[in-house]
Amino acid sequence: MHIESANSAQLAEWEKELSAHYERICQHELSLDITRGKPSAEQLNLSDKLDGILATDYRAADGTDTRNYGGLIGLTCARELGADMLQVPTDEVIAGSNSSLTLMYHAVVTGYLFGFAGNPPWRELKAPKFLCPVPGYDRHFTICEQFDIGMINIPMRGDGPDMDAVEKHIKEDSDIIGIWCVPKYSNPTGDTYSGETVERLAQLGQIANPGFRIFWDNAYSVHDLGHYVSLPSIRSATLENDTIDSVLQFASTSKVTHAGSGIAFVSASSANLDSLKHQMKAMTIGPDKVNQLRHSRFFTEFTTLKNHMHKHADILKPKFDCVLEHLQNGLGDSDLGQWDKPEGGYFVSFNTRPGCAKAVVKLAADAGVKLTPAGATFPYGKDPEDSNIRIAPSFPPLEELDTAMAIFVLCVKLASIRNRLQETG
Numbered sequence: 001m002h003i004e005s006a007n008s009a010q011l012a013e014w015e016k017e018l019s020a021h022y023e024r025i026c027q028h029e030l031s032l033d034i035t036r037g038k039p040s041a042e043q044l045n046l047s048d049k050l051d052g053i054l055a056t057d058y059r060a061a062d063g064t065d066t067r068n069y070g071g072l073i074g075l076t077c078a079r080e081l082g083a084d085m086l087q088v089p090t091d092e093v094i095a096g097s098n099s100s101l102t103l104m105y106h107a108v109v110t111g112y113l114f115g116f117a118g119n120p121p122w123r124e125l126k127a128p129k130f131l132c133p134v135p136g137y138d139r140h141f142t143i144c145e146q147f148d149i150g151m152i153n154i155p156m157r158g159d160g161p162d163m164d165a166v167e168k169h170i171k172e173d174s175d176i177i178g179i180w181c182v183p184k185y186s187n188p189t190g191d192t193y194s195g196e197t198v199e200r201l202a203q204l205g206q207i208a209n210p211g212f213r214i215f216w217d218n219a220y221s222v223h224d225l226g227h228y229v230s231l232p233s234i235r236s237a238t239l240e241n242d243t244i245d246s247v248l249q250f251a252s253t254s255k256v257t258h259a260g261s262g263i264a265f266v267s268a269s270s271a272n273l274d275s276l277k278h279q280m281k282a283m284t285i286g287p288d289k290v291n292q293l294r295h296s297r298f299f300t301e302f303t304t305l306k307n308h309m310h311k312h313a314d315i316l317k318p319k320f321d322c323v324l325e326h327l328q329n330g331l332g333d334s335d336l337g338q339w340d341k342p343e344g345g346y347f348v349s350f351n352t353r354p355g356c357a358k359a360v361v362k363l364a365a366d367a368g369v370k371l372t373p374a375g376a377t378f379p380y381g382k383d384p385e386d387s388n389i390r391i392a393p394s395f396p397p398l399e400e401l402d403t404a405m406a407i408f409v410l411c412v413k414l415a416s417i418r419n420r421l422q423e424t425g
Contacts, residue, residue, distance in 0.1 A: 001014070001331075001333070001334040001335075001336065001413065002334060002335050003334075003335060003336065003416060003417055003420045004335050004420075006420075008421070008424055011417055011420055011421050011424070012421065014413075014417050015414070015417045015418060015421060018410060018413055018414045018417065019414065021410060022363070022367065022410060022411075022414055025367050025368075025407060025410070026366060026367050026368070028368070029368060030367065030368030030369065030403070030407075031368050032368055032369045032370065032396060032400050032401075032403060032404040032407075033369075033370045033395065033396060034369065034370065034371060034391055034392050034393065034395070034396060034401065034404050034408075035370050035371060035372050035392060036372065036392055036395070037187075037255070037346035037347055037392045037394055037395075038259065038392075038394060038395045039255055039259050039312075039394060039395070040315065040394055040395050040396070040397070042315050043255075043312055043315050043316070043394070044258055044259065046257075046308065046311050046312065047256075047257035047258050047298070047308075049298065050257060050258065050294050050295070050298050053294050053297050053298055054290070054293060054294055054297065058290060058293065060075050060076070060077055060289070060293055060296075061076075061077060062075075062076060064289065066289035066290045066292070066293045067289075067290060069285045069286060070285065070286050071286045071287070071289050072277060072280055072281065072284070072285075072286050073093075073094045073095065073273075073277065074093075074094060074095025074096060074263075074286075074287050074289070074292055075095065075289055075292045075293060075296065076090065077292070077293070077296035078095035078263055078289075078292035078293070078295060078296055079093040079094070079095045079265075080296075081095070081253075081263070081265075081295060081296060081299060081302075081305070082095050082251060082263070082265030082267065083267070084302040084305070085218075085221050085222060085251045085265065085302075085305075086218060086221065086249050086251050086265065086267050087233060087235070088235050088249065088267045092235075092267050092268065092269070092270070092273065093265055093266070093267045094265065094266050094267075094273060094276065094277070094280075095263055095264075095265055095287065095292055096263070096264045096265070096266070096287045097263070097264060097287045097288050097291075098252070098254065098260060098261050098262045098263065098264060098288075098291075099252065099254065099264050100217065100219065100250045100251060100252035100254065100264040100265070100266075101139055101264075102264065103250055103264050103265075103266045104140070104143065104215060104217065104250055105143055106276065106279065106280070106283075107213070107215065107248050107266065107276065108143050108144075108147060108149075108178075109279065110275055110276055110279050111177065111178070111211065111213060112128070112147050112149070114275065114278075114279060115211055115275070116211060116213060116245070116271070116272050116275045117245050117269070117271035117272055117274075117275055118271070119210045119211035120211060121211075122149070122177045122211060125174075125175045125177065125209075126175055127150055127175045128149050128150065128175055128176075128177045129149060129150035129151065129152055129173065129175055129176045129177065130144050130149055130150070130151055130152070130176070130177070130178040130179060130180060131151075131152050131154050131161070131166055131169060131170075131176060131178070131179040131180070132144075132151045132152060132153055132154060132179075132180055132378075132379050133154045133155075133156050133160070133161035133179075133180065133181065133182075133186070134153045134154065134155065134156065134377065134378050134379070135156065135188055135189060135349055135377030135378060135383075135388045135390070136156075136180060136182070136186070136187065136188075136377055136378070137180070137182055137187040137188075137217070137377075138372075138376045138377060138381075140180040140215070140217070141180075141378075141379045141380070144379070145379075145380070149177075149178075150175075151379035151380070152169055152176070153378065153379065153384075154166055154169075154179075156186065156189050156191055157191075158189075158191055159191065159192075159193060159194035159196070159197055160181075160183070160186075160191060160193035160194060160197030160198075160201075161179070161181070161197070163196075163197055163200040163201070166179065166200075166201075166204070167200070167204070167207070170204060170207055170208045170212070171207060174208075174209050175209070176208065176209065176212065177209055177211050177212050177213065178212060178213050178214070178215055179201075179204075179214055179215065180215050180217065181193070181201070181214060181215060181216050181217060182217050182218075182219060182220070183198070183216060183217075183218055183231055183234070184218060184220050184221055184223075184229065184231040184344070184345075185220040185223060185229075185342055185343070185344040185345025185346075186345070187219065187220075187345065187346070187347055187390075188347035188348070188349040188377055188388075188390035188391075189340050189342075189347075189349045190340045190341070190342025190343065190344070190345050190347065190348070190349065191340070192229050192231055192343075193231065193232070194232070195232045198231075198232040198233070198234055198237050199232075199237050199241075201214055201234065201237070202234060202237030202238045202240070202241045202243055202246075202247075203241050203243065204243070204246060205238065205241065205242075205243025205245065205246030206241065206242075206243060208246070212246060213246060213247065213248055213272075214234070214246055214247040214248065215248055215250070216234055216247055216248060216249040216250065217250050218231070218249060218250060218251045219250075219251065219252070219254075219255070220255075220344055220345040220346065221251055222256065222305065222306065222309045223255065223309065223312070223344045223345055223346065224309070224313060224343065224344040225313050225316060225317045225320060225342070225343055225344045226313065226317065226343060226344075227343070229343050229344060234247050234249065235247070235249070235267075244269045245268075245269045245271055245272060247268065247269075248266060248267075248268045248272060249265075249266065249267040249268065250264070250265065250266050250267075251264070251265045251267075252264040252265065253295060255312075255346065256305070256308065256309065256312075257295065257298070261291060262291075262295070263287075263291065263292055263295050316393070316394060318398055319393040319394060319398060319401055320342070320348065320393055322393065322398060322401050322402055322405060323348050323391055323393045323401070323405055324339075324341055324348070326402075326405035326406060326408070326409055327339050327348075327350070327405075327409065330406075330409035330410075330412075330413075331409060331412060331413075334413075335353070336352070336353060336412055336413060336416045337350055337351055337352050337353065337412055337416075338350075338351045339351065346392060346393075346394055347390050347391060347392055347393075348390075348391040348393065349377075349388065349389075349390060349391075350388070350389045350390075350391055350412075351385075351387045351388055351389075352386075352387045352388075352389065352412060352415070352416065353387065353416050353419065353420075354385045354386060354387050355385075355386050355387070355419055356386065356387065356412070356415045356416055356419050357374035357375070357383060357386045357387050357388060357389050358374040358375070358386055359415035359418070359419065360374070360389060360408075360411045360412050360415045361373060361374045361389065363411040363414060363415055364407060364408055364411045367407050367410075367411065368407075369404045369407045369408060369411075371389060371390075371391070371408070372389065372390040372391075372392065374386060374388070374389060375388075376390065377390055391408070
């Protein structure tokens with residue numbers, strides 16, 4: 001189906017046939033959900049042995065009674081787990097409670113209200129801004145919106161953000177104080193940053209506002225679907241460029257164990273950690289150390305965690321294959337869309353023809369398939385091309401995903417043809 005070269009009569013015939021098929025599906029009153037990247041129950045079951053793993057032994061190896069107050073930066077054994085995930089020294093890690101998003105929010109609060117490492121707070125700038133690789137993660141953008149921090153779209157290029165654009169903006173605007181990065185299996189494109197991209201990011205501290213920080217959200221550091229994909233070390237690159245203060249790294253076990261009760265980590269230079277800890281002293285007496293100890297006993301070494309993630313991949317890969325097979329079989333020989341083929345992470349990024357994404361999402365919703373809102377992968381929910389849709393295969397059972405993707409492909413065809421008919425009059 002190549003609608004660009006089809007005449008009006010052919011388009012009208014396709015529209016009639018697809019509309020009839022669509023109406024039949026709507027009569028089934030389905031309720032399918034592929035909106036957010038939640039682990040399935042089958043994945044969550046992999047970590048059920050966390051419950052009861054401590055028995056009556058609540059003391060960490062250093063003698064800490066984890067049931068009590070204290071331990072602002074987390075248990076050493078938990079920090080070691082975070083260090084393994086981020087490939088950094090343990091003394092550069094804070095282990096928190098379940099959400100890395102909370103730690104990112106805390107880091108933005110610190111930068112905005114107080115400043116990092118002795119630099120002025122961002123709020124003193126005329127118009128503080130973040131660079132936002134797009135399509136990207138909507139919750140990053142929501143944090144910026146809450147603080148009225150401006151956002152500038154930076155296109156993703158397959159090996160990371162467009163670094164020419166990043167460097168240009170930073171050189172021209174000293175009010176740019178951050179960039180969001182999901183460096184491995186980016187949300188939603190699935191891109192992994194190249195060595196050149198990481199090197200150029202590490203050099204930004206030489207030309208940016210001294211308060212500038214790279215928010216390195218390494219959410220999918222261990223979420224390979226098949227073979228291991230290596231991510232160059234941002235820490236090593238910043239050390240070589242004498243810009244170690246320019247980066248804050250984040251990770252968690254939210255999609256490793258039980259999503260709502262994992263451990264989150266932040267890694268940074270000692271100067272940045274001091275800034276974070278100074279604010280933490282006022283807002284918390286310490287994280288959930290009992291849960292940190294549970295995880296440390298569950299993952300006795302990093303090899304145990306990697307083997308655990310192979311089990312996740314065994315569950316997830318057939319779902320990603322299902323999505324990609326439907327896209328290829330239904331849209332491969334067409335001009336109706338483009339999609340990525342990720343090697344890990346939680347999403348498949350699909351681009352419709354310009355001006356069709358919202359229509360696809362609405363058609364799918366009316367047929368009983370919930371998708372992430374069109375535009376959600378852009379700041380302010382505004383996709384200038386109205387083309388990007390994030391597909392999240394992880395949560396539904398494979399049979400339901402198969403049905404949802406068949407409907408998705410139908411909706412892409414129908415929305416594209418209707419849009420083309422409007423264009424041609």
